[in-house]
Amino acid sequence: MTVDLSVDLCGVRLRTPVLAASGCFGFGREMAGWVDLAALGGVVTKSVSLEPRRGRPTPRMAETPSGMLNAIGLQNPGVEAFCAGDLEFLADAGATVVASLVGRSPEEFGRLAARLDGEPGLALVEVNLSCPNVEHRGEVFATDPAAAAEVVAAVRQATGTPMLAKLTADVTDLVAVARAVTDAGADGLTLINTLLGMAVDTRTRRPRLAAVTGGLSGPAIRPVAVRCVWQVAQALPGVPIVGTGGVVSAEDAAEFLLVGATAVAVGTGSFINPRAVVEVADGLERYLAAHGVGSPAELPALFKAER
């Protein structure tokens, strides 16, 4: 059985359906000593904003059962430093680059997308509408279909680069948000961001994160993420979805692909195994071969929805 791992994501050919998730792979260059960046499905960069952001105070991280909370606060060097340093490095390394964009208003997102438009080496943009570690809940655009659509429309107007919209599961009706952003011009979706969480140190009687609340990631949230991909894939067939949330093994990746994802992104898994993105793809190839499947794109049709 010959397996071709490559997939089409919003018109972009990826070498494998396994990407490095935003915020969990730095700006990619940090990992050049651990993996061949060109061999990955893609590198979704840490979110970039127009101006540099300092991020939150420490502690920024807390281990929780089967996962972790983080409140990094979108620390990044700003789009100019990103283009001059990180993006150029990734492009030279032959990586498939997905730039994650973050802003405080639709207008900021638009300016950011315009700045990146036409940058050599940029394959896709991912619009981060759902980072929970922001000053105001109103910046979590993906909690409101209209606000999310407004951001996506601003980005769409500014760039022809294929666009993913990254959504949160912390909503009552995810399908409504997904429909709003695809109607507004998003080519695909990334599901899901971290879930808003909190943990308390009972010894000191203080929150374990300096920011009090943070984003929960890791295998703890995988069932939520799989459910979200399943729901949206059912409601919006034909919309490419990047599944993310607790992918640490090939089986986890297969789970997402079976319920309708086009690709997956490994997040927190890279913190424990710096080669996780590569190893998940290698394992997926073995999984597909063992099941007599020639391409990851065939998996959704093989899913047996009835128990």
Add this chain to the structure above:
Amino acid sequence: MSPVRELCEVLERRRVGAYQALTLVAPRIAEHARPGQFVHVLAGRDRSFPLRRPFSIHRVERWGGSGGPPGWSPGASGAGLGAVEIVFDVVGAGTLALSRLRPHDVVDVLGPLGRPFTPPEAPTGCLLVGGGYGTAPLFFLATELRTRRCRVDFVVGAASAARLLDPAEAGRLGHSLTVTTDDGSAGRRGLVTDPLPDLLARTGAGQLYACGPMPMLAAVSRVAAAAGVPCQVAVEEQMACGTGICFSCVLPLGPEEPTRMARSCLEGPVFDGTAIAWAELEPSR
């Protein structure tokens, strides 16, 4: 040299006073490790998905040729010969798991990570200041400084005598040893910074190295700056990845305003004591 991931056999686990020392067969890490660098250790691979824990390298053993530690045959772990030792205090679930390891158990280790201490260019008197188990990397450093023909004087402190890390070994490695404890149960009562001005004057040390809790490092850095002696400190920050991708382990670097949040896993854990914006750091702790 880039860090590597090694599956390391436990060679030995022993008590060192109130602490635990774990020696891991890690030929590739041991070959390239420098004092001040750290390893990122994953104990147990159960379904609860534990994160790694960072530990500074306390000691490195490199056995040349076909030698090896007594009673250990290289068959199980493959060829190369070398080991790293870490020291830890059992404070939570991660260190509890480490404290239960037995010889021949296997742990997953990334290393050597981070920037090491920079040794003096020429033989220079060095003052090594350690607090509690934070003294761990200073033993490795002292060994290297001695081979560089530097005079090494140790100052070690802790809350009480039991919380000192192997003062006998510090005494053996150093030309002198000064001990302080908060409660006076060993050495002089007080803080590690108390004897520093006098020791700097008496030994003519041209370089300070320190590792321990953040308030101690802040205080040592202040004393060094006042005396005009360069000071390198190794910080211990909470971190998830150890490889620069999670941005958890940041601390503010100056002197430019606004300060810059630097990752201690990549730019540290060793920093110039004058570079850290201590005033910004202290209120949050």
